[in-house]
Amino acid sequence: MNDIAHYAPDLPAIAAxxxxxxxxxxxFWTTGAVAATVWLAGSAINYHWPDLSPWARTPLLAMxxxxxxxxxxxxxxxxxxxxxxRYFHPAGRWLVALGALLTVWVVLTAKxxxxxxxxxxxxxxxxxxxxxxxxxxxxxxxxxxWLLVPGFVAGALAxxxxxxxxxxxxxxxxxxxxxxxxxxxxxxxxxxxxxxxFFPSANSASIFLIALSTGFPVAVLTAxxxxxxxxxxxxxxxxxxANERFLIARIAIPAALPSVFVGLxxxxxxxxxxxxxxxxxxxxxxxxxxxxxxxxWAAYANLYGVLILMALLFSGLISLLFLVRDRVLAWQKELVxx
Amino acid sequence: MVSAATVPLTREASSPVGIRAQIRGVSHHYPTPGxxxxxxxxxxxxxxxxxxxxxxxxxxxxxxxxxxxxxxGLEQPGRGKIGADGVRIVGPDPSRLLVFQDPTLYPWxxxxxxxxxGLEARGIxxxxxxxxxxxxxxxxxxxxxxxxxxxxxxxxxxxxxARVLVNDPRLLLLDEPLGKLDALTRMxxxxxxLRLWQNAGFTTLLVTHDVEEALLLAQRVLVFTPRPARxxxxxxxxxxxxxxxxxxxxxxxRRRILEVVGHSDIL
Numbered sequence: 001m002n003d004i005a006h007y008a009p010d011l012p013a014i015a016a017x018x019x020x021x022x023x024x025x026x027x028f029w030t031t032g033a034v035a036a037t038v039w040l041a042g043s044a045i046n047y048h049w050p051d052l053s054p055w056a057r058t059p060l061l062a063m064x065x066x067x068x069x070x071x072x073x074x075x076x077x078x079x080x081x082x083x084x085x086r087y088f089h090p091a092g093r094w095l096v097a098l099g100a101l102l103t104v105w106v107v108l109t110a111k112x113x114x115x116x117x118x119x120x121x122x123x124x125x126x127x128x129x130x131x132x133x134x135x136x137x138x139x140x141x142x143x144x145x146w147l148l149v150p151g152f153v154a155g156a157l158a159x160x161x162x163x164x165x166x167x168x169x170x171x172x173x174x175x176x177x178x179x180x181x182x183x184x185x186x187x188x189x190x191x192x193x194x195x196x197x198f199f200p201s202a203n204s205a206s207i208f209l210i211a212l213s214t215g216f217p218v219a220v221l222t223a224x225x226x227x228x229x230x231x232x233x234x235x236x237x238x239x240x241x242a243n244e245r246f247l248i249a250r251i252a253i254p255a256a257l258p259s260v261f262v263g264l265x266x267x268x269x270x271x272x273x274x275x276x277x278x279x280x281x282x283x284x285x286x287x288x289x290x291x292x293x294x295x296x297w298a299a300y301a302n303l304y305g306v307l308i309l310m311a312l313l314f315s316g317l318i319s320l321l322f323l324v325r326d327r328v329l330a331w332q333k334e335l336v337x338x
Numbered sequence: 339m340v341s342a343a344t345v346p347l348t349r350e351a352s353s354p355v356g357i358r359a360q361i362r363g364v365s366h367h368y369p370t371p372g373x374x375x376x377x378x379x380x381x382x383x384x385x386x387x388x389x390x391x392x393x394x395x396x397x398x399x400x401x402x403x404x405x406x407x408x409x410x411g412l413e414q415p416g417r418g419k420i421g422a423d424g425v426r427i428v429g430p431d432p433s434r435l436l437v438f439q440d441p442t443l444y445p446w447x448x449x450x451x452x453x454x455x456g457l458e459a460r461g462i463x464x465x466x467x468x469x470x471x472x473x474x475x476x477x478x479x480x481x482x483x484x485x486x487x488x489x490x491x492x493x494x495x496x497x498x499x500a501r502v503l504v505n506d507p508r509l510l511l512l513d514e515p516l517g518k519l520d521a522l523t524r525m526x527x528x529x530x531x532l533r534l535w536q537n538a539g540f541t542t543l544l545v546t547h548d549v550e551e552a553l554l555l556a557q558r559v560l561v562f563t564p565r566p567a568r569x570x571x572x573x574x575x576x577x578x579x580x581x582x583x584x585x586x587x588x589x590x591x592r593r594r595i596l597e598v599v600g601h602s603d604i605l
Contacts, residue, residue: 232442239410239430240456240505250458254446331446331485 029085031092032076038096039069042103046124051110055124057131058110064127065102121301129305136290137309143285144275147203151210152271156264159215163222163263167256168248173223180219188213188274192281202282206275213274214267218260225259226252258332261325268321272314287313356389356541357422357433357509359409364418365566366404378404380566381418391535391542393552395599396562396570402545405567406511409543410436422509432456435502439514441494443486449473449497450482456505472504475534492523503534510535512544516551528554532579549595553588554581561598571598 043066051058072095079085088095102123108115110122130137165172166180188209199205229252237251279288287310294302366379378401386392394402407413408420411430420427422434443452451458453472454465473482476496486494495515502510515531516524532555535542546552552559559573573595577587 230442232438232440233444235407235410235412236436236438236442236501237455237459238412239432239435240459240501241430241432242455242459246459250455251444254444257446329446331487 029076029079029089029092031089031096032072032085035092035095035099036069036072036076038099038103039065039072042099042106043069045103046106046110049107049111051122051124052113055110055122055128057124057128060131061106061124061127065099069099118298118300121304125301126305126308129302133302133305137306140285140287140290140306141309141313143283143289144279144287147206147210147278147283147286148271148275151207151275152214152268154207155211155214155271156218156267158211159218159263159267160222160260162215163219163260164226164248164253164256166219167223167226168252173227177223180216180223184216184220188216188270189277192278196282202278202284206278206283209278210271210274213270214264217266217270218263221259221263221266222256225256225263228259229255258329261321261329264321264325265318268318276310354388355506355508355539356387358388358424359386359509359541359543360419360421360424361385361405361409362419362421364405364408364415364420366401366408366413366416367566377566379415380568382567382569383418384560384569384572386541386543388541389539390558391544391556393544393546393556393559394562395546395549395552395559395595396567397564397599398547400562400565401567402562403513406436406513406543406545409509410434410511412436432460432505433507434509434511435505435507436511436513437495437498437502437515439517441486441491441498443489443494443497443501445486448483448485449478449489449500452486452497453500453504455501468504469500472500475503476500476530492519492527495519495527499531499534503538506538508540510540510542512542512546514545514547517547524551529580531555536579549592549599550583553577553591553595554583559591559595561595571595 043062046058046065047062075085075088105123109117109120110124162176162180166176167173191209191212192205195205195209196202199208233251233255234247237247242251275286276288276291279286280292283289287306290306291303291310294300294306361382361384364379364382365377367375367377370376382405384392394405396402404413408415409422409427411427411434414428427434443449444455447455450466450469450473454469457465457468470479470482473479476499478493478496478500481489481493481497486497489497495518499515512531516527519527528551535555542555544552544555553575557575559575560569561571561573562568563570573591575581575591577585581588583589
């Protein structure tokens, strides 16, 4: 078995090879230098080319562009060997493109108005939304979180429980599955009028709808995950002395987890949609309400500002879910990359 | 006449490790999707003595695997009796364990957690030492924390073997355990199975398609007919271990078994 005993990876050797590779890496990061040039040039254009009608945050934006440019330049010249900088190397071309795009946007709006107001606000006006209206944005974020988090957690738990029961028990499957099949495909937003009628407040109705939209995909995918478990897994565990509780908790549920996470991913996406619609229709707070309000006042800079915020938030939440999944399913090769 | 006082009551003398497995007039069938019945076993009767190793040979799908499932207690026979040491088998028990052709390790559990599953399921807290012992026995030292998808086919099957051995089984039911391994690994594992069986003393039933494997390992070879399976012939091997494939008796037995297997489709 000597060949097998050598399985353990030679960690010191790998670390040494890593250091060696770092020493041999080109000290100068060319793409980084190009990106730095683009950002610095953009900063200069934005600062020295006067706005058609002055925007309050043009100097701040130009400064931010310049700061990023200086940072990139430093990284390109001095940081080529450090691991922190090499971490950003793959993003190099994106940094170039974003710097160029921002400058084009500035020129087409603030400098020349080739793209007219109010539909095409310049980036400095969106920056102004964040610097001047941050209190209301944070408040909206807070209110949204108070709908989304309890709704998603309740829906995920209920859906998971229902899915395990439907996937495991024939009786529960007989009664539960038809309901899931008929009622499940109804978009949770279709329940909106009914929910606002039955629940004491718009908030509780929205939490219920978010839970509903999360629960359905989680229940379906948990149930199908559980009923799809290799029956030999159960046979072996039963011969080894496992009782029914052990079979559910230690065999069925772990085996179904990859499928459960697909359900959670779908449920999370559905919950975002319901959150925004619910806030636009009934709840007088939150990101959806802010969106609605901004549209009402034709405040397009605010509109884009909150859209960007929502994109970052939702993308972050999905990334978080995938991070949890990768931890829990470390034994599995990744199926869906985010 | 030997009085009890003169005979030391060792474990071997009083209760052998191996189970006596009794199959009496067993017939079995499965419902088919079309609403019919698939007759898999037809009035099968034989007994496996404690500590004996018996190979079951026969065409695929003839019902040999069903026989093992019945002995494991995973199913009840349609007709006839299945017993262990004279007691009717009514359900699964950790003393009678199965190893499939596919290792069927739980992919979310490390090798250690896979091997320790039986002890865990029965609420035995102190598992680590026992698991390490068995991993050493099957040559998987150093792999306790690997996940199944990091193992080769042969290593996975060793882990599956360790997962049953850790429970000190009295009847080992091997359903083509080496069927998916490459020829070299298979030869190594045949020798190891032999060593494990000789050291531990459990009763072994080995389902295989490989006549040589049956002759290398088993003391008796039962040849089955195609579905529904009946016993077509029984061969006492009667050779000392370790056996050699080029031994004159070995070759002669192989020829005679192959004759039966070759004609079994018209029996």
